[in-house]
């Protein structure tokens with residue numbers, strides 16, 4: 001794996017680096033941020049997402065809790081009824097923030113949970129126990145799904161589970177296994193997905209619109225179009241190849257990754273203290289009304305995104321540019337192209353430093369003529385004689 | 400001014416006039432501020448005559464604004480006013496009370512029948528739709544304070560836009576409505592606007608002015624640094640607009656090259672028209688965007704135009720993906736078509752095993768694709784629960800892989816490529832073919848007929864390259880040898896292993912070149928009967944004026960006729976989607 005910090009950044013993939021960082025920061029403080037990277041092969045979407053594993057910060061959980069219970073807020077069936085003393089007695093441990101994957105051939109039981117076979121077949125003490133699946137095990141972390149469009153097409157059951165998990169923040173999950181009590185737990189997981197809209201079965205929004213809308217942001221990846229970048233990427237790949245052959249992979253990077261990890265923790269704290277200024281919240285609300293957006297999720301994502309973006313850019317105040325930067329990321333998968341372009345062009349970020357913003361004046365021609373189209377005032381029907389009421393094209397047109 | 404009681408007479412007489420003029424497909428100006436007809440209305444900015452309103456005789460108001468299928472259902476009342484905000488709820492309430500007053504005036508007995516009166520008005524309130532620049536809705540809902548937001552660009556921003564579903568005997572209410580709306584406008588402190596005159600005419604092809612809202616860096620960002628994202632989105636959207644018109648990246652390039660300085664690549668407007676239909680609108684738009692300019696030698700690309708062309712060439716791959724994404728998009732549901740006839744043919748399904756999902760059904764018989772791992776897991780679990788001393792596998796433990804089935808529908812388009820199909824209709828048929836291929840898993844074939852014979856321009860394929868290449872050869876011209884087209888398609892289907900074939904005939908005419916006899920019409924029907932003999936599912940998409948013949952043809956082919964106002968891509972896609980859904984349902988009924 002190429003170290004995260006060595007991945008080539010260029011115009012077409014830059015946004016994904018930001019989004020991935022934002023999502024980790026947000027997940028770290030317990031607020032999921034769901035991302036979807038769409039693009040052709042060779043745009044590096046899966047590489048970036050998988051590589052970001054290397055910069056995940058650590059989290060603390062109740063010792064041995066496979067559900068990743070936060071000692072301060074236990075949620076799993078084993079620990080949620082315990083008081084602080086009992087939890088303290090169990091002890092805590094530090095683990096890397098979870099990063100798990102679901103593929104389009106994963107089975108429902110593996111995703112949600114199923115009976116624990118090793119416990120069941122334990123020769124000494126066989127017992128029927130639930131083994132939580134990938135989603136509950138990824139609590140407080142990230143799940144990555146490559147080819148989400150195929151998953152949505154072939155696995156409606158898993159799609160339904162995802163809809164629940166991504167439905168609210170936190171989401172919830174119900175695990176049912178015949179013979180065992182039903183488990184219903186909250187889950188805080190950021191779902192990251194990637195897909196190639198141009199390959200079978202086509203773009204996610206056409207397959208399962210609902211699922212597509214659950215993603216807070218979609219990053220449309222572009223391919224590198226400069227020769228320099230391409231040759232750098234090639235060089236990096238072949239370099240890594242040699243390094244791996246020499247089996248020195250571990251040593252390459254860690255100081256830089258550690259620095260990034262520390263940044264993420266710092267940004268996490270900053271995010272918890274930062275709020276969107278009223279005028280920006282107001283502005284987002286106006287966008288929503290003016291362009292008749294349907295998705296409340298969209299404006300919530302815009303808020304969350306704008307704050308996170310300002311935080312990872314080390315700013316102490318959210319600016320209008322943080323909001324405008326979010327517009328295509330949050331809306332491109334939710335509105336049609338015309339609406340998106342109108343919204344983008346509508347915003348005028350003049351003087352963004354002092355936070356003044358305005359909607360651009362109407363550009364449409366007919367509107368400019370609005371005042372003048374009718375030259376005269378009309379009399380009201382009730383003031384007119386009967387003979388004046390009905391006028392046809394003929395009677396109105398002077399010869 | 401008027402004496403008591405005359406309002407009822409006045410309204411009745413207006414009702415009579417409206418009957419007369421509407422019968423002649425005409426509208427009127429009622430008083431000075433109001434235009435009434437059963438058609439859509441538009442301003443005439445192109446004429447530079449201000450204050451004029453055009454009544455669009457080819458656009459039925461109910462169809463255009465409310466998606467009705469049948470015409471003449473709706474009276475369209477526009478009350479024009481000076482700039483100012485008008486609350487649609489005020490309008491609704493006022494009409495409500497005024498109608499009630501009017502009914503009492505007409506029939507004083509109603510004064511004591513409050514319930515009956517309310518019911519009468521409420522009935523109308525459900526048939527009246529009001530839009531102002533502050534919102535819109537059905538009158539009944541507005542009356543109860545439920546307002547839908549007004550959207551930019553809709554009817555109603557300089558007038559109160561009222562649509563009323565009234566029959567001929569009820570036209571007198573138009574006067575009541577118009578007078579009441581005027582009163583509310585005046586009470587809102589806004590002056591009524593005088594409509595100078597009205598004229599009648601057809602609406603020309605409606606195409607939006609994308610130059611109005613697309614912003615290119617060199618156009619609007621004066622001195623300001625263009626941000627990267629908006630820039631990209633704007634260019635993208637422009638390309639998508641052009642692709643909607645011209646087809647694909649190659650065609651956009653071809654179109655732009657018509658304006659290069661290379662004389663060999665320049666194409667005249669007439670030549671372009673044949674393939675793409677009216678291109679003037681797009682030329683205008685590109686000029687407004689600063690991409691084309693006039694020179695003594697004709698229009699040529701500007702520096703920016705060349706830049707854009709270069710961008711298109713360099714980003715072909717991404718742009719094609721975006722275009723394909725657009726092509727896959729389902730149009731809004733509904734669609735305006737009329738369906739005549741129905742078929743009861745059964746479709747056959749393809750079954751496959753879903754390795755991701757197993758079923759544990761002890762009721763089922765002992766056959767099926769046994770899921771061994773799942774069965775062992777279940778047996779282990781159940782053995783434990785049953786308290787068995789060792790692992791045992793019982794019938795209740797068995798898991799089977801789920802069987803799934805789907806109905807593949809391979810579509811053969813039979814497209815009329817006679818001269819009248821040139822331009823937008825040709826583009827719509829091509830778009831349909833691309834859409835079907837990209838949005839489904841099935842094969843698509845295209846047969847065209849023109850001049851004196853027919854051609855398989857695209858054999859059954861799933862390959863988009865083959866499809867696009869074939870489609871680009873379609874150049875509508877000449878007459879309509881429909882029998883030959885149908886016959887070629889029948890043979891194409893017979894000679895290929897296709898699954899649940901659906902033949903879609905798209906035409907704006909009727910046959911005028913025979914195949915076997917001297918009678919083109921009879922030959923068409925004969926070819927239709929071959930469709931039925933080969934049990935090929937058949938639909939025909941045509942226009943109302945050819946209904947008589949096409950209905951016979953569809954009957955002969957044991958198929959269905961769909962009539963549309965306009966052979967546009969949304970209509971075509973919605974019809975085929977509707978039909979495919981029928982075919983899938985016909986399987987479900989079998990099971």
Ligand SMILES: [Zn+2]
Pocket residue numbers: 062065066067068069074075076077078079080
């Ligand atoms: Zn726990």
